[in-house]
């Protein structure tokens with residue numbers, strides 16, 4: 001059996017036993033009180049998370065009020081997924097309900113006929129017709145049940161895929177800044193779970209409908225036999241119903257309480273087994289550390305789940321006790337009606353059968369209804385994400401930009417969420433003009449990449465923290481799609497798309513004929529030295545480049561970077577506006593780097609070019625260099641002027657880059 005550490009022993013958990021033990025000095029040593037130190041853990045706290053409140057308010061009344069809406073919603077999803085199958089399933093369900101009622105009344109009729117006074121043969125003959133009806137109806141119901149299962153089996157995978165696709169589409173419509181906010185990540189996670197549960201909604205809705213129909217049919221028969229029995233039936237079923245809702249609430253809240261842990265499990269799992277880090281997992285022998293963190297998170301989930309299960313069991317036990325009393329009430333009422341002669345023994349027998357059916361139906365409505373309600377909460381998260389993309393849906397202005405003649409940056413500052421004490425950018429004032437190549441250099445973390453994300457409109461200036469007008473129009477007023485059509489951008493962490501080489505460069509809309517783009521792609525590839533790579537591929541431009549898939553060709557890091565740069569250079573044909581290359585040659589050999597820098601210069605006329613680099617020799621090709629430190633531009637000039645300054649950051653960095661005399665260095669020669 002796996003030896004999971006007890007949750008309170010987890011060293012990462014602030015306040016955990018181990019953390020306290022590690023940081024609390026023993027009395028004989030405790031001369032100076034020390035502040036306890038704790039590592040930060042993966043936490044995903046959500047200020048203002050509404051779901052805990054929603055879960056806590058889950059009550060029988062709320063569930064009953066919401067049930068019709070949820071059933072409609074489930075059917076709506078099914079309708080979107082497959083109209084004909086949904087219509088067929090509804091017809092089958094209705095027919096099944098009718099046949100259920102027929103079975104019940106045929107049972108009642110045959111029982112009352114067989115228990116009448118008179119000769120046995122006559123009584124048996126009289127039951128033949130209702131029994132035949134009963135048999136045919138029961139067989140019909142069974143067949144309809146099979147049809148319902150088959151039809152919903154056809155619909156539910158379509159609902160699942162539709163819900164998933166809608167979610168992915170909504171995700172691509174969110175602002176980039178969304179990814180920096182915990183609330184967005186959380187709402188994505190919740191929506192993802194909602195998409196997973198969407199198909200269950202149909203199953204449960206169909207079960208609720210079936211249970212409701214069965215209850216109504218049986219209750220109708222009970223009420224016609226003796227109206228007194230009906231309230232007794234309802235009262236007897238209430239405890240089980242309330243328990244079902246309470247149990248659903250306990251499990252929903254437990255799932256909510258372990259959101260962090262479940263997310264941490266996925267993260268540790270990914271780090272442990274993803275191909276991207278498989279070499280480091282082995283070489284740095286980190287597996288035991290990752291697995292211990294995984295086990296600790298798992299243990300916390302197990303502890304919470306056990307607690308919820310114990311609580312739910314207690315609620316169910318109480319409900320079982322109350323259900324016993326309820327059963328006493330129902331059967332006591334039935335016996336009293338027989339004893340007082342309100343109904344005959346034959347009717348009582350029929351009522352027994354109908355009462356059992358009605359009780360099962362009612363419990364089905366409430367029990368499945370509670371589950372439906374819980375799924376409905378997840379589905380709300382999904383629907384909310386589709387509407388608002390986690391509150392971060394891209395909603396920009398309508399202005400369609402042309403290739404910018406001038407991009408200005410005025411008093412720009414930028415603070416990432418959660419880093420209020422340290423602005424990524426401060427007081428940036430800058431003008432970029434068409435035809436110019438501007439290099440950006442500076443220390444790690446000085447804000448270079450952040451600046452490129454703002455210039456390209458991937459991030460927007462926050463209110464009160466400056467403006468970036470493109471030809472006089474604030475960047476937020478530009479239509480986002482149209483703006484990005486004017487941008488060719490290679491980020492520092494470029495994508496390695498799992499696509500054939502040709503598509504990996506042109507990234508055109510589906511259906512684009514290869515011959516339409518081939519010449520331009522080849523030209524871009526030549527400029528980025530990617531042509532040499534393609535020449536060596538087993539199927540040339542048609543080779544699938546997908547390092548994470550078996551069968552996909554593996555490129556080296558530098559070869560991928562050539563592909564990424566070729567992509568941007570190709571795009572300059574369609575996007576004659578702004579070319580931004582963030583560290584485009586960091587993995588390249590000198591020959592490839594040289595060729596790309598030439599291409600940048602060649603392509604400069606007619607566009608604004610921004611080149612972020614740590615290799616200061618590369619800045620010689622720039623018309624202007626911006627030197628950044630701690631979010632500010634601290635120097636500006638050409639290579640010649642900046643290199644000639646006796647002091648300043650550029651000079652300092654240049655000297656360090658040229659200086660390779662280090663202690664212990666061996667001198668050349670014998």
Ligand SMILES: Nc1ncnc2c1ncn2[C@@H]1O[C@H](COP(=O)(O)OP(=O)(O)OP(=O)(O)O)[C@@H](O)[C@H]1O
Nearest residue numbers: 180416417419424443444445446447448449450451
């Ligand atoms: N998504 C993010 N969320 C929070 N802070 C961020 C985020 N991205 C960057 N930062 C912070 O903003 C600051 C500037 O980062 P940026 O990536 O712009 O620096 P850079 O100059 O490009 O660094 P490098 O040379 O290492 O690429 C850093 O302090 C960094 O920690």
